[in-house]
Amino acid sequence: MHRLTRAARIRWASTATSTSTSASASAHTPTPPSPPSKSKSRWLGFLVVGATATAAGIYVRQSNDSATLNPETFTKYSLVSREPVSATSSLFTLRPRRFSESNYDVYEEAWATGVWSVMFKQPQLQIGRDYTPLPTTAATGLTVEDENEGCLRFFIRKDPFGEVSRYLHTIEVGADVEMRGPKIECAIPKETEEVLFIAGGTGIAPALQAGYSLLSRGGRSKIHILWANRLKDDCAGGQSDSLKPSPTQGWLSGWFGGKKEAGEVVPVREEDRSLIVRELEALKSQYPGQVTVDYYLDEENTFIGKEAVRASIDSSSDRKSKLILVSGPEGFISYMAGPKLWAQGQELQGPLNGIIRELDLKDWGVWKL
Numbered sequence: 527m528h529r530l531t532r533a534a535r536i537r538w539a540s541t542a543t544s545t546s547t548s549a550s551a552s553a554h555t556p557t558p559p560s561p562p563s564k565s566k567s568r569w570l571g572f573l574v575v576g577a578t579a580t581a582a583g584i585y586v587r588q589s590n591d592s593a594t595l596n597p598e599t600f601t602k603y604s605l606v607s608r609e610p611v612s613a614t615s616s617l618f619t620l621r622p623r624r625f626s627e628s629n630y631d632v633y634e635e636a637w638a639t640g641v642w643s644v645m646f647k648q649p650q651l652q653i654g655r656d657y658t659p660l661p662t663t664a665a666t667g668l669t670v671e672d673e674n675e676g677c678l679r680f681f682i683r684k685d686p687f688g689e690v691s692r693y694l695h696t697i698e699v700g701a702d703v704e705m706r707g708p709k710i711e712c713a714i715p716k717e718t719e720e721v722l723f724i725a726g727g728t729g730i731a732p733a734l735q736a737g738y739s740l741l742s743r744g745g746r747s748k749i750h751i752l753w754a755n756r757l758k759d760d761c762a763g764g765q766s767d768s769l770k771p772s773p774t775q776g777w778l779s780g781w782f783g784g785k786k787e788a789g790e791v792v793p794v795r796e797e798d799r800s801l802i803v804r805e806l807e808a809l810k811s812q813y814p815g816q817v818t819v820d821y822y823l824d825e826e827n828t829f830i831g832k833e834a835v836r837a838s839i840d841s842s843s844d845r846k847s848k849l850i851l852v853s854g855p856e857g858f859i860s861y862m863a864g865p866k867l868w869a870q871g872q873e874l875q876g877p878l879n880g881i882i883r884e885l886d887l888k889d890w891g892v893w894k895l
């Protein structure tokens with residue numbers, strides 16, 4: 527059985543935000559937060575995210591005939607299907623080219639640890655990009671056989687100018703795709719009781735992972751997801767669980783096809799829900815009362831601002847171990863929590879900034895994905 531590289535284990539500690547970096551830390555060794563300075567409860571400025579050669583654009587030349595997913599060499603999968611989720615994104619299902627019983631253990635260990643990714647290779651350009659496997663839920667569409675065969679699914683946005691996402695959207699069903707991993711992006715500590723996940727666009731994939739990883743441990747932990755998208759199409763049929771104001775429609779909850787006026791519920795037909803919304807609904811059904819989701823749309827002039835984050839924090843319980851995870855495009859992460867940094871070939875968390883810092887939240891850990 528393959529053991530994973532546990533690159534970044536979060537520690538529950540009270541430290542301050544600082545501006546130094548820990549670039550000298552080993553890529554595989556958790557780095558403790560910086561020593562306390564001003565404020566007490568903000569932390570996690572500088573843990574090293576696993577630098578297992580996953581820098582964007584990195585050259586990837588290793589070839590491999592391993593049947594088991596592993597972080598060192600590329601393993602061949604074949605594209606089973608590519609279903610459109612919206613005009614700009616699709617759900618990919620991939621199956622290992624050769625069967626290996628060990629894949630099950632590799633995946634299980636990654637799921638148990640937290641948020642993880644794999645790197646896909648673009649063979650002509652010899653470059654790689656990271657993508658986030660989706661958990662298997664009731665809405666998954668995968669059969670037991672698919673699961674036993676080690677299939678993985680991904681939600682991938684096509685960047686019209688992007689090398690790897692364009693490549694993935696143009697290859698034929700049945701074609702080979704090489705990937706390596708898992709890479710642990712964030713080990714969710716065992717003691718975590720509550721997660722606020724702030725996701726932009728395809729940043730929802732790690733949110734689904736975090737939900738699955740956290741809740742499948744048992745107990746009564748909770749996850750609240752704030753998901754921002756540009757277009758309605760990206761989250762069709764999504765209904766927000768919290769009541770919040772919409773500048774165009776007044777106080778509504780779930781305005782993406784869910785409710786017409788405050789208080790008037792219009793049931794959403796299953797077929798009108800995007801695949802990812804169905805995944806979120808499936809997670810909610812699997813863990814009743816433990817998952818809440820709120821949707822935000824640029825198109826509707828609703829954005830995840832300070833108030834939305836504050837409201838999510840305010841409504842949180844007095845649970846002790848609480849974690850905010852932020853995932854999405856660079857600009858989104860910067861706005862929420864300040865930019866991540868590159869130093870000496872490693873990706874670092876960088877200081878906590880953005881609206882989360884302004885909110886000066888006590889007792890919440892913060893991690894940028």
Ligand SMILES: Cc1cc2nc3c(=O)[nH]c(=O)nc-3n(C[C@H](O)[C@H](O)[C@H](O)COP(=O)(O)OP(=O)(O)OC[C@H]3O[C@@H](n4cnc5c(N)ncnc54)[C@H](O)[C@@H]3O)c2cc1C
Nearest residue numbers: 643655656657658681682683687688689690691692728731
């Ligand atoms: C841990 C992790 C998990 C991820 N999970 C997912 C996931 O599940 N789904 C998903 O869709 N994405 C995910 N991503 C993002 C993904 O890795 C890619 O970054 C994304 O698909 C774009 O890659 P690309 O090769 O298509 O685009 P790139 O070729 O990297 O280009 C991206 C953009 O930059 C522009 N650009 C490139 N070079 C230049 C330049 N020199 N000057 C100016 N502009 C330039 C391009 O025009 C394009 O618009 C994840 C990223 C990380 C780090």
